[in-house]
Amino acid sequence: MRTQVCIIGGGPSGLLLSQLLHLKGIDTIVLERQSRAYVLSRIRAGVLETGLCNLLRKAGAGERMDREGFIHGGTLLAAEGRKFRIDFDGLIGKSVMVYGQTEVTRDLYDARDRMDGKIIHDVDGTTIHSADTDAPYVTFVKDGTEQRVDCEWVAGCDGFHGVSRKTIPDSVLRQYEKVYPFGWLGILSETPPVDDELIYANHERGFALCSMRNANLSRYYIQAPVDDPLGKWSDDTFWDELRRRLPAEAADRMVTGPSIEKSIAPLRSFIAEPMRWGRLFLVGDAAHIVPPTGAKGLNLAASDVHYLSDALIRLYDENYSAGIETYSANALARVWKASRFSWWMTSTLHRFPTQTAFDQNMQEAELSYLENSRAAQTALAENYVGLPY
Numbered sequence: 001m002r003t004q005v006c007i008i009g010g011g012p013s014g015l016l017l018s019q020l021l022h023l024k025g026i027d028t029i030v031l032e033r034q035s036r037a038y039v040l041s042r043i044r045a046g047v048l049e050t051g052l053c054n055l056l057r058k059a060g061a062g063e064r065m066d067r068e069g070f071i072h073g074g075t076l077l078a079a080e081g082r083k084f085r086i087d088f089d090g091l092i093g094k095s096v097m098v099y100g101q102t103e104v105t106r107d108l109y110d111a112r113d114r115m116d117g118k119i120i121h122d123v124d125g126t127t128i129h130s131a132d133t134d135a136p137y138v139t140f141v142k143d144g145t146e147q148r149v150d151c152e153w154v155a156g157c158d159g160f161h162g163v164s165r166k167t168i169p170d171s172v173l174r175q176y177e178k179v180y181p182f183g184w185l186g187i188l189s190e191t192p193p194v195d196d197e198l199i200y201a202n203h204e205r206g207f208a209l210c211s212m213r214n215a216n217l218s219r220y221y222i223q224a225p226v227d228d229p230l231g232k233w234s235d236d237t238f239w240d241e242l243r244r245r246l247p248a249e250a251a252d253r254m255v256t257g258p259s260i261e262k263s264i265a266p267l268r269s270f271i272a273e274p275m276r277w278g279r280l281f282l283v284g285d286a287a288h289i290v291p292p293t294g295a296k297g298l299n300l301a302a303s304d305v306h307y308l309s310d311a312l313i314r315l316y317d318e319n320y321s322a323g324i325e326t327y328s329a330n331a332l333a334r335v336w337k338a339s340r341f342s343w344w345m346t347s348t349l350h351r352f353p354t355q356t357a358f359d360q361n362m363q364e365a366e367l368s369y370l371e372n373s374r375a376a377q378t379a380l381a382e383n384y385v386g387l388p389y
């Protein structure tokens, strides 16, 4: 097989990149390790920045999001039993869209199908060859047969555990990591959300987040030991612990019900540099991971796709190569800023096992400053809705 851009990974970044390139006449093949059903079974992000929403509309995959998504003009923070609002609209005139990553991915698959996009599922042994030459190629095994894709560029959209980042030589790759001493225990329940907007809660028992997918589908998280067995957390145990961490009026109002999904995710900050090696580009989680506290993971994958799709389109249309040359620097400039914000939100809202009384007072001072300062709230708002591309 031959294509112009071989894309490894059929998650949101691989699908969005493939769709944007195809719309400009650039041929791609997407190689995905899992089945489509498995990819669509994942429950992940829930908050979309304007930049991602606009890319989905540009890709012809934004219509259901605009119909079914929820526009949120602010978010709620809770601490010591109090709740206060960060008014995105009033402070900076912007908002976010609440619409699950699962639905984003489903809409992108549907858009690829409408264009007969080439996506090969259930591939094994994906290997990138000669990425540092002008003739890269990718091999993989499908139904026991090894196959080969000759291409001009390779986009590694294969997430944190993929092969793309590992293809870059250790002598070239620089990796930065911070692992947080806790995880997020999340559940999905067919219950009405506890509030009209998200609630991020700092509590002495630990962090909690109340989110949603629609008027009868709620997404909740509590900070928990990352090695806790899921069996330790019955639904009732989860609901009781969540209620303890919320202001009384929210806890009293909460409608509980059986979980339809329950999982514990580790939290880490991770960045790999550079995001290009020869004709291989790293995109999304293949290059960076942020703790989900700032709702940036999926949105950073989108800005990477923005930079790379623009660069490849201008290269093929105008033989303009500056976008390719500056892709890594441009993407990383935004990634580091979003990583800082995600680290700051995580540090401000979670309880750390080793934190001292001084650390606790710093958290309380930070939250009090946020509650009472327009400047502090504006800084949070502009980072949360998404810094410019």
Ligand code: FAS
Pocket: 008, 009, 010, 011, 012, 013, 014, 031, 032, 033, 034, 039, 043, 044, 045, 046, 047, 101, 123, 126, 157, 158, 159, 160, 161, 162, 163, 265, 283, 284, 285, 286, 292, 295, 296, 297, 298, 299, 301
């Ligand atoms: P993805 O990991 O989504 O997709 C990579 C794809 O590549 C996968 O489909 C995988 O099967 C495939 N792949 C891997 N190796 C391959 C190989 N060798 N060959 C072929 N295919 C291969 N972000 C938020 O903003 N908010 C959240 O609440 C949130 N929660 C999360 C919870 C969990 C458990 C995880 C893991 C992530 C969460 N994230 C969250 C981050 C998440 O949304 C990512 O940022 C987003 O999925 C990034 O998209 P991709 O870069 O496409 O990577």
Ligand code: PHB
Pocket: 044, 045, 046, 047, 198, 211, 212, 219, 292, 293, 294, 295, 296
């Ligand atoms: C979610 O709805 O899954 C969600 C929302 C906001 C976050 C993280 C996760 O910061």
